[in-house]
Amino acid sequence: MGSLKSFIKAVRKAKTIADERAVVRKESAAIRTSFRDATLDQTTRRINISKLLYLYIMGEKTHFGQVECLKVLASPRFADKRLGYLATMLFLDENQEVLTLLTNSLDNDMQHPNAFIVGLALCCLGNIASPELARDLYTNVEKIITTNNTYLRKKACIVAAKLVEKDPDLSEFFLQKIPQLISDKQPAPLLGASKLIQSLYYASEENRPALIKTIPSIVAHLKRVTTSGYMPDYDVMGTTDPFLQVSLLSTLRILATDEQCPAEYLEQVNDILTQVASNLESGKNAAHAILYECVKSIFAIQSDQSLKILGVNILGKFLSTKDNNTRYVALDTLLSVINIEPLAVQRHRSTIVSCLSDGDISIRRRALELSFAILNDQNIRVLAREILVFLEGSADSELKPYATSQLVIAASKYSPNDKWHFDTLIRMLKVAGNYVTSDILSNILALILQCNDGELKKHAVTKLLSSCLEDMSQFSLSLITIWAVGEYGDIVLGSNIEVNGKQVLVDEKKILQLIDDLINNSTYSENENVQLISYILTSILKLSIKFKDSQSIEKLRLMLNSRTYDSNLEIQIRAVEYQEIFAQDAKLKKGLLARMPAPPVKERESLSLNNSSNKKT
Amino acid sequence: MASQIHFLDIKGKPLLSRDYKGDIPSNTIDKFPLLLLELENSHEDGDYKPFINSQGINYIYINHNNLYLCALSRKNENIMAIIIFLSKLIEVLTQYFKSLEEESIRDNFVVIYELLDEMMDFGVPQTTDTKILKEYITQDYYKLVKKSADHLVQPPQAVTNAVSWRKDGIHYKKNEAFLDVVESINMLINASGQVLNSEILGEVKVKSHLSGMPDLRLGLNDKGIFTSPNADEEAGSSSAGQTNNKGIEMEDIKFHQCVRLSKFENERIITFIPPDGEFTVMSYRLSAAQFLMKPLILVQCKTKVHKHSRIEILCSVKAQIKKKSTANNVEVIIPIPEDADTPKFTPEYGTVKWIPEKSHIVWKLKTFPGGKQFHMRAELGLPAVTDPEEILSSNKKPIKVNFSIPYFTTSGIQVRYLRINEPKLQYQSYPWVRYITQSGDDYTVRTK
């Protein structure tokens, strides 16, 4: 076995992927075999682990090296420990069984006189602690967190935060340390303390009153950092310690949004936000990061009107920059502003709409969600048009189910009149009928059922029919049309509709033709087909009392009949039952197939993009 | 047929492209990696298809050596032809560069462009025969290019000839033709040694060192072939796929393009003007049920897995062939878990080697006399921490067996004669024939 370097070289020399795999697998096998060698010297052991690290980076399996890592880190030598811990943190996670073997080493090392060894153990615990490890080792962390050694204290804070996440019952031990920790002025321990406050806050409601009391200290820290002069070690393009500022700001936001936060504290927070936001010179990413964090806070907490205006202005500036990242976060943030300052966001409508056709999907996503957020009864005509354009033109199939659902929900809320409402829905079905969720589909049908205006109903059904005759590739359009034709066939029979620019008479033959085409020439998935056929069967039954021509009626019967052997259970049940109903006398049938009563009106909540994307059935 | 042809790496990144028709935007292929990703994600549901239709564009691709060759088209094209064309492209390039992979594409882009130009025009396949292409597309121009235009390399007549596979004026001092009859056996054997499925894939290979434009006639002892289709018209069926009492039933005979197919169909005679050098004149497939009731090489194997510590393998192999025959280079390839280590082997005969990159061990027996049986024991370590993803998979992987048995064809097929006639040169010539039976790609034994 050679050195790590020669191994890496051999991998890089491989000309094909297959060659590379061979080199890697052979080496991996040699390492496994080497592990069995009880007489192995420490240097070779280290080389083995280093090679495993390289394998890990390449995405290869390393499970067989877990035990060996634990052995190496148990060595007294620092180099062994350092490498052993490094590998352990990468190869193991909180779910590994061998983790229990680690407890002892961690315990010992956290009590080691050498700070760096303590540091390694802390780092390891912080990365892969399981609830058991947390309970077994919290006392060690409790001790270290009050040490004078800044290097260890900063680490201990973050580790404590992790332990509290793993077992909230450990809160009490660390909560009492907070006053002391937050009075530290050094940036690194403050970063740690800030994180610990956040973890404790989320771990239990009981912790919160005590944590809220730290607000004045945090405000003071922020004040100090923002007014401090140039600090070369912490300066990023003219901004002092953006990492600390962002961390403190986010902690402040969490605490200040709590209901129990007293008004005087809120005032302090308002002041400091004003100060931070107005003193920063924008233009550089680091400054933008802080401004962005401020704006998020401004709209999360109860803030003054003037501060809100400041926040809106900052976002406005963000939107107008050339930097795409800043534009992206601005779009993202506007979403949370909409409920607080709707008018301010409305002002950016044209920018938002133009982003719907941006070349970057990240921007498009944000713009789409925002478009729906700003949609109201004033602008629905304009925005609906833009969204339909998006649905027709865009290739983002993952965004479309969201867009159709939202459009339907928004149209129900804000449509200016019923005709517009139906026309918009039908246009949507025409351009994106394959991206409608079943829930929304039901909703559209319910709307038709609920419509009491006969003329409008006729308008809707004929329009559906002509759209479907023009293009049968949009599933929801077909489904809704076939249902409507069944229920309202009597309304449309005999009327003239326009199909591809030509006048067409809707007669029994035409409807039979439509059904036939849907059955024979459509190309939906198996599931969709089952649904479509089920709908068609019901329509056939309903049409049987609406048709006059005996030949047409016989055709309907044959269509039902042909499905009585269908391998799909639902279709077969339906076909058989309907066949029996078909044979019943006309009077009974009329009664059974009378107009269906309208369903209850359901209110639908707007969705957010992240939750809706996996909902497509 | 194809609007564009692309060579792409395993992630779908284009390496070299040729646009033949200009009816598809040139950045269309950039979507390919994303489409591949989508496809891979649907792989486990079995929704994977080696073809994609996205926004009106068809992506037709084949995978070779971690490369994709992809053709784009808007129309409802002959997909089989496209796939075969792509595979021909691989074949030609492999013959040009020994092996086709990312690096050889980068290194030889000039020649590849030339070949792409010659093999397809406006999306229509042209010449795909390497022997002919090599006549005028060479990697070494300096030998051919002279100072003036008159001496430039010319398109070989063969490109457009009816005999598009052979050039004029070939000359050999000694005119010889070598015939190899090779039968590959594919067999599926269950754990108790029963044959579930078997087939013989036969090939008659020719190495021709003959001058001029020789006309060859090959005679075999296959009854089916030599029975005229009209002879048993009354039976209502013709011969090629039909059982014959004494002859050998050949199914699925395929001929090299040089063989006169209609002559064969009408008169059952195999005649052809051979390409120069090596080629396969015909191939056939036989359902082996009538020849092979039991495995030629029988393998029985017991595996015992002791979790977290080791795996034990006990294997025996028996040559169920005639005593006087010998199987050569027998290899028994036994799958083992991916994370095994520290192999210990005790073969009764032969050598055993662990091939970790393929997760198997290979037991090699150089010569294996008929009727003999040997045993082998193997033991390998397994890690204390089990691989969370190691499912049943490796257990179900079958054992593969390789072997070759010279001087013998399983089907009993024989070459009766090879008549060589060069009308102009009238030379003396010598045909040589060899026979061999070997394992096919799929001679496998299922494990429990």
Place this chain on the structure above:
Amino acid sequence: MAVQFLFLLSRQGKVRLSKWYQALSQKEKSKRTRELTTLILARRAKMCNVLEYKEMKVVYRRYASLFFIVGVESGDNELIALELIHRFVEQMDKMYGNVCELDIIFGFEKAYHILDELLLDGVIQESSKKEVLKRVAQQDELENMDEFDNILA
């Protein structure tokens, strides 16, 4: 802000360094790496550096031939994540002296050492530019002393 994972990717799509702060199976890690590789390599230079992926946001930045990619929670500050990447790059640059892809390939341990002094459980633990490097250097020295002890023993 908590980083969920970080990896370095070459333009050819090879991973040069990776660290996961979430407990995921190897299979899942590979799957995500592969998906993100495809998604990020397909993005054009002018696009923004944020990608919404599963329930998180992926922030990336290209330096010469390497992409630095981090996954953060969806409510996290994407711009500070960019600063974090930049800080990591800066520190490596100082450590290796003009860092290049090869340095990281052959010296990945050093990169991990910096990372472990910069982040703990995905949380930034040190914002001073000097401190991280100083601590890494001190530990390097400790390792050397081991060697020294070894020779004496």
Place this chain on the structure above:
Amino acid sequence: MSLEKRIRNFLKGPKKGETFELKSGLVSQYKGERKDAIQRVIQAMTVGKDVSALFPDVLKNIATYDLEQKKLVYLYLMNYAKTHPELCILAVNTFVQDTEDPNPLIRALAIRTMGCIRVSKMVDYMEIPLLRTLKDDNPYVRKTAAICVAKLFDLNPEMCVEFGFLDLLKALLKDPNPMVIANSLNALYEIKDMNKDPNLDVLPITQDLIKNLLTCLNECTEWGRISILTTLTDYHTSNVEEVNHIIERVIPQLQHVNPSVVLSSIKTIIHHLDVIPSQAQRSTILKKLSSPLVSLVSSSIPEAQYVGLKNIRIILEKYPQILSKELRVFFIRYSDPLYLKLEKLEIMIRLCNEHNSSLLLSELKEYAMEFEPALVLKSIRSIGSVGINLISCVVKSINLLGDLIDQRGGDLIINEAVIVLTNILRRYPGKNDLITLVIPIISNHIQELEKSEALSGYIWLLGEYPKYFSGLKEKLSSLLEGFLEYESSLQLNILTTIVKVNLKVPGQAYSGLLQKVLELTTKECENADVRDKAYLYWRLLSSSSDDSQQKVILSKLPPIKSTVSSFNPNVLEILIQELSTMSSVFHKPAFTFIESPKATEKKRAG
């Protein structure tokens, strides 16, 4: 310098230098340097760098005797012609000269490249060279020129027709050289696809043409044969003699080594087959297709095998007997990619008959023990299909499924097995022995049912065979919990079952449940389809006679025939006509996924 800047410089620096270097190389006084520079330009172009700025400098190197260099320059021109249409015209002279070169290779290269330079002005200069090359003595030049006519048509159809090129091309169909004929045929096909003029008959397929092509078929390269076979398939005749002649000529092609020639031949034969009046003769011909069909599956390219399998499935539906003896060929190989395995199962299940059923079942059992979930599921389905197709196998199938559940278990397998078992009972309704075999298996795993199809089956069985289930009432009422969260198909199923049980079980034991389900479906449910059904039941129960109620609701489902999917007859006919094409692998007619040229045109414009 900051790191950022340094990195930026690093990125930009060499780029500028590179272009500059290339530029000076292209105009170097040394030949070798110039050629080297051209090569590097092409290399840069290959990896996607934009080197169009070098256009004028590359162009300067066009006049050369070095064939390789000429090809490279031409290649460059083709690539960047669109961005530099004006400059392209500067190359015209060289092109025209080259079409008169004594070397046919140069003549062909020039005319081929000219056609690929998609600049409208180029058209004006093409007339004379194209006329000349179409009549060239050398067939290599003619076959290249033939394709060039299609390229010209693409650029300017009016001119192509006006100047008589189309007619010249048609005339080439009688060329003595088979390759020229094949290319002319191909060019005409391309033109046919591009043509928008309804009055222009691009490729009239006449008896004479067919005759000519049939003689040419054996002389052609494999690709030429495919083109000819396409034309033979596009030819329609009811003349039996003619059809016999065509089939006779095509049958030898079934032995061709190229699978696409084989498949195209099969397609041609099937296309003309129906014209032959004698049933016996037709089946003789069909028999000849079985071996070639099987050969498609032994190709060494999995993608080609897949296309083969997809086409076999179509052909099998039209001619179910064609491969009745060939089951074993479709056995799954361990090394097959998953998509092949699944497709092979599709074929195997369609070949199942009394003779091979037990062999098939034992194979299916093996596959059901594999680890790829999709393969396992499909194998379970297939086990069920065997039992459904053959009554002799039904008990064996059921036991096999029961064993699988016991041995492997897991939600995936249980759900799939329950679906299959339900279908078996639908095939053999009312058979007590089967019911008592199946229902206990299902009853033991009700908790594990998740998949809606499996749940559906189970719910239906509750209504169909209520006597066989214990605790029916609890089972039914538990279904009503969370009713509104179920998908509509399950809601429908529960509704039907409760209505059925109510009619079947005398007394009022289930009337509470009935009331509840009707309320839920009519008052709470929004789904129109579910509501339709609910109102139908409600109205039926409240207004009609017991007799009609019984008739409608308790009508027995006739035994299903098969669970193997089949094409709708219209689709099948189209697919048979579209064998070997894209639509044969998607199993969808072309019109459903291929844009019409009109729509394409719109997109290109927009």
